[in-house]
Amino acid sequence: ERQALLALKQSLVDDHGLLSSWGIRDCCQWKGVGCNQRTKLDLRSSFSDEPLRGTINPSLLQLQHLNFLYLSDNDFGSSQFPDFNGSLSRLRYLNIANAGLSRRILNQLGNLSRLEFLDLNLQLRSCGLHGTILSQPLNGSFASPIRVINLSRKRLSSSSALKWLTNISSNLAELNLEYNNLIQASIPGIFRNMASLQHLYLTDNQLGDGIQGFIGNICTLKTLDPSQGFSLASSNCSKLVVLVLDGNQLTGPLPNFCNNAFMSLEELDISHNRFNGTVTESLGCLSRLKHLLASRNSMGGIISKTLFENLTELLSLDLSLNHLTLNFRSDWVAPFRLRHLSLSFCKVGPYFPKWLQAQNDLQHLDISGAGISDTIPAWLWDTSPYLYFLNLSNNQMSGILSDLLSPNTLFITEMDLSSNMSDGPLPLLPYINVLNLVKNRFTGSLDPVCKITKLSECLFQLLVLNLDNNNFSGEIPTSLGSLFSLKALNLHNNSFSGEIPLSLKDCSNLNLFGPKHLQANDFNGRIPANFCRLAHMQILDQSQNSISGTIPSCLNNLTAMAQKRVYTYGGGRIFEVIDLSSNKLTGEIPNEITSLFELVAPNLSRNGLTGLIPHNINQLKQLESLDLSENHLSGRIPVTMADLTFLSYLDLSYNNLSGRIPSSTKLQTFDASAFVGNRALCGSQIT
Numbered sequence: 001e002r003q004a005l006l007a008l009k010q011s012l013v014d015d016h017g018l019l020s021s022w023g024i025r026d027c028c029q030w031k032g033v034g035c036n037q038r039t040k041l042d043l044r045s046s047f048s049d050e051p052l053r054g055t056i057n058p059s060l061l062q063l064q065h066l067n068f069l070y071l072s073d074n075d076f077g078s079s080q081f082p083d084f085n086g087s088l089s090r091l092r093y094l095n096i097a098n099a100g101l102s103r104r105i106l107n108q109l110g111n112l113s114r115l116e117f118l119d120l121n122l123q124l125r126s127c128g129l130h131g132t133i134l135s136q137p138l139n140g141s142f143a144s145p146i147r148v149i150n151l152s153r154k155r156l157s158s159s160s161a162l163k164w165l166t167n168i169s170s171n172l173a174e175l176n177l178e179y180n181n182l183i184q185a186s187i188p189g190i191f192r193n194m195a196s197l198q199h200l201y202l203t204d205n206q207l208g209d210g211i212q213g214f215i216g217n218i219c220t221l222k223t224l225d226p227s228q229g230f231s232l233a234s235s236n237c238s239k240l241v242v243l244v245l246d247g248n249q250l251t252g253p254l255p256n257f258c259n260n261a262f263m264s265l266e267e268l269d270i271s272h273n274r275f276n277g278t279v280t281e282s283l284g285c286l287s288r289l290k291h292l293l294a295s296r297n298s299m300g301g302i303i304s305k306t307l308f309e310n311l312t313e314l315l316s317l318d319l320s321l322n323h324l325t326l327n328f329r330s331d332w333v334a335p336f337r338l339r340h341l342s343l344s345f346c347k348v349g350p351y352f353p354k355w356l357q358a359q360n361d362l363q364h365l366d367i368s369g370a371g372i373s374d375t376i377p378a379w380l381w382d383t384s385p386y387l388y389f390l391n392l393s394n395n396q397m398s399g400i401l402s403d404l405l406s407p408n409t410l411f412i413t414e415m416d417l418s419s420n421m422s423d424g425p426l427p428l429l430p431y432i433n434v435l436n437l438v439k440n441r442f443t444g445s446l447d448p449v450c451k452i453t454k455l456s457e458c459l460f461q462l463l464v465l466n467l468d469n470n471n472f473s474g475e476i477p478t479s480l481g482s483l484f485s486l487k488a489l490n491l492h493n494n495s496f497s498g499e500i501p502l503s504l505k506d507c508s509n510l511n512l513f514g515p516k517h518l519q520a521n522d523f524n525g526r527i528p529a530n531f532c533r534l535a536h537m538q539i540l541d542q543s544q545n546s547i548s549g550t551i552p553s554c555l556n557n558l559t560a561m562a563q564k565r566v567y568t569y570g571g572g573r574i575f576e577v578i579d580l581s582s583n584k585l586t587g588e589i590p591n592e593i594t595s596l597f598e599l600v601a602p603n604l605s606r607n608g609l610t611g612l613i614p615h616n617i618n619q620l621k622q623l624e625s626l627d628l629s630e631n632h633l634s635g636r637i638p639v640t641m642a643d644l645t646f647l648s649y650l651d652l653s654y655n656n657l658s659g660r661i662p663s664s665t666k667l668q669t670f671d672a673s674a675f676v677g678n679r680a681l682c683g684s685q686i687t
Contacts, residue, residue: 002027005041007059016050018043032070040068044095055079056101061087072097072119081105088112095119097150117148146171152178152201174199199242242267246293253277254299258285267291271318279303279324284310291316295342302327312336320344320366330354337361339386345369349395352377360384366391368416375399376422381406393418393436400424418466426472434464438490442467445474466490478503486510492541499525500542505533523547527580532557541579543603550587551580551604561596579603581627586610589628594619601625605651608632613652618643625649629677632656637681642666653677661685 009022021031034040041063043052051074061082069088072095080102091112096105097119149172172194178201241264250273257265257280265286271293278301283292287310300323308314314336319326325347332355339361349372356365357377362384373396385408398421404412409430416436423441446467462483473495480489481503487510500523504510526549527542537558556562561576576596581603588611589604599620609631617623618640624647633655641647642664650670654677661667661675661683672686 001063001065004059004062005030005033008057011055011057012043013053015053018050018052034068038067039063039065039090040070040093041066042068042070043074044070044072051075053077056081058082061085063088064090066091068093070095071099071101074099076100078102081108084108084111086111089114091115093117115146118146119148119150147196148172148174150176152176172197176201178202201244240264244269245273246271247273249274251275254280254283256280257282262286263288265289266313267293269293270297271295273297275299277301279307279319281307283307287311287313289314293318294322295320295344297322299324301325304328305332308335310335314338316340318342319346322346326353328353328355333358340364342366343370344391345394347371349373352380352397356380357383362387364389367395368392369394371395372397376401376417378402382408384408386411388413390414391416392420395420397422401427403428404430406430413461431461433461435462436464436466437470438466439469442470442472444472445477446472446480447474447477460485462486464488467494468492470494472496474498476501476504480504481506483507484509487536496523499523500528500547502528502530504528505530508533509536510534525549527552527585529554535559537561539577541577542583543579543581545583547580548584548586551585551590551593551609553590553592555590556592556595558596561599564598576622577601577603580607581605583607588612589614589633591616596620598622603627604631605629606631610634613638613641613657615640617641620644621646623647627651628655629653630655634658637661637667639664650674657681 005022005027009019012019014020019031021029024030027033028035032042032044034042041060053075055076056071056079061084064087066088067090069091070093076099078100081096089112092114094112094115094117173196175194175197240261243262243265244267246269250270252275254270254275254277262268262285266288268283268286268289268291272295275294275297276299279294279299283289284307289311290313292311292314293316295318302325303319304327312335315338317338318340320342321344326343330351334355338359340363341356341359342364344366345368348367348370352372352374353367354377356362357379360383363386365387366389368391372392376392376397376399381402381404387408388411390412391414393416397417401417401422401424404415405428412430412432414434415432416434417440418436418438420440422437423443425444426437426442426446429435460483463485464487465483466488468490469492471494472491475498476491476496478501480486481501484507486507489507489510505528523542523545524547527547529552531537531540532552532554535557538560540558555578561578576599578593578596578599579601582605585604585607587609589609591614593599593602594614594616597619600622601624602620603625605627606629609628611633612635613628613633615638617638621644623644626644626647626649629651630653633652634657636659637652637657639662642662644666647666650667651674653673653675657675657678658680659682661681663683668684670685675681675683675686
């Protein structure tokens with residue numbers, strides 16, 4: 001078998017050394033090779049851009065004890081898989097998703113007599129065949145006890161694409177047909193033969209209501225994740241345990257859940273649809289329900305305690321982003337102990353819900369935008385030792401925040417208290433990853449945030465710190481530079497003063513200081529040259545301060561602004577920005593700034609900069625906005641600016657520029673406001 005594997009390696013093109021360990025004496029120690037009770041060969045690409053190429057050597061068939069074979073996420077160039085011919089007789093699991101193999105392998109599957117799991121996910125799209133690879137029935141009988149088939153994301157549409165399933169459907173326990181283009185008329189009667197089917201996934205197809213005629217009486221079904229337009233019709237069976245309807249276009253009111261079809265439900269997910277009307281109290285009939293997920297619909301009305309009286313096993317409740325009002329008495333005691341609660345932008349207030357005090361198993365709590373105008377109760381921090389996510393943002397909570405250090409806050413990793421009216425000093429903080437206190441009324445300095453002397457020992461796990469739009473003052477503590485994990489820092493629109501600490505250079509993982517990280521404070525001194533060590537920085541904003549001196553010439557070390565990569569933060573894309581506007585900077589614009597090839601929007605306006613606009617500014621091919629106004633720049637406008645094809649905003653006004661504005665089509669699109677205030681400048685725009 002060792003020789004068989006080495007022969008296989010020879011037929012593969014391994015550009016990234018994924019098989020570099022194949023050669024040491026014990027082949028059971030080779031990467032991707034598993035021996036003992038679960039004999040496996042795992043050749044899955046570790047990363048999507050590092051696939052194996054080449055062909056599958058017939059020596060693979062000599063691995064007679066192989067149980068698990070993973071070939072997914074590679075690029076075998078539509079090459080053929082060797083003929084099984086009775087080989088691989090012990091294979092139970094086969095994953096050829098996105099492997100780029102020829103369709104002929106499908107006609108051999110019937111020879112794998114012990115195959116239980118088959119994953120073809122994404123295989124067809126990668127070949128550009130859009131389902132034609134499955135358009136023929138499998139040759140011969142299919143005697144294997146196959147239990148699981150994944151055909152999601154195939155863009156299948158025709159009935160012939162599923163005919164090959166008819167020979168194997170009686171054994172299936174799980175079938176995934178999500179994200180295809182199947183329509184009701186294309187479905188042959190394959191579901192009628194699925195006597196063992198327990199889990200069926202049909203999300204994002206076009207099957208319509210008629211599909212219930214095929215599956216309505218499959219009494220083995222425990223999980224049903226149907227397609228767009230599927231109606232919640234009744235059934236003669238009551239074994240359905242999981243019903244997932246999320247992410248479709250389902251409309252109308254909710255059905256009556258007090259019927260036999262739903263009596264065994266433990267999970268109901270109707271989120272991301274267009275259901276309207278009220279939340280029917282028939283949900284209270286689902287006494288076995290553990291997870292109720294109904295976010296992002298258009299349901300309204302008042303929910304009272306009656307709905308929950310029988311839901312004693314409920315663990316997850318998500319009603320967020322509806323038009324619902326929760327009307328509970330202050331002394332109400334919930335019959336359940338939740339782990340996950342999301343009531344975002346439901347009407348919960350004006351008082352903080354006291355019934356949460358007994359929810360001692362909470363892990364995730366989101367009551368943002370819930371109309372609460374109360375204070376945050378001190379008991380909240382002692383409610384649950386398991387709480388890791390807390391979102392109280394977008395309310396009107398006021399008062400001084402009590403210290404957040406408690407034995408029960410040790411596991412909080414993300415806390416969002418933004419857009420409230422909390423005031424007073426920054427409270428003592430727990431060990432946390434993400435802290436958002438934006439748009440409050442906090443005052444004082446950042447120093448007293450820990451009982452521990454060193455800030456780094458208190459907040460060593462901190463990744464994101466958002467404190468903008470408060471009333472903080474004083475200097476930024478040098479200990480902030482000890483937060484080596486910090487990726488985002490946002491302090492703008494406060495009253496911080498003094499120099500920017502040199503220690504921030506040690507936050508080597510810092511990607512951005514927030515969209516306007518240090519803007520609108522009273523910082524002075526120079527831009528530390530050591531800032532150039534922040535190679536991961538995509539946004540550098542120190543605008544609206546009193547920073548003086550020259551712009552460091554080492555800006556070319558901000559390599560993240562030169563690399564063609566897509567960065568995201570908070571769900572949105574990050575565009576590379578440098579904003580040093582409204583300061584007291586002098587000297588020339590360093591030519592090194594033009595090596596930041598992915599820079600989108602530099603703003604150096606309202607300073608005292610002199611010298612020329614860099615001639616090779618055309619290297620900034622991604623430039624969309626350029627503001628150099630209100631400086632003392634001189635010389636001509638570089639003709640190379642005509643190469644900035646994406647430039648849509650330009651302001652060179654109120655400098656000492658001279659000569660004729662280049663007559664390129666790009667610069668002709670800007671009006672006089674972009675050039676006004678340059679007395680020696682001429683051109684059609686300002687005549």
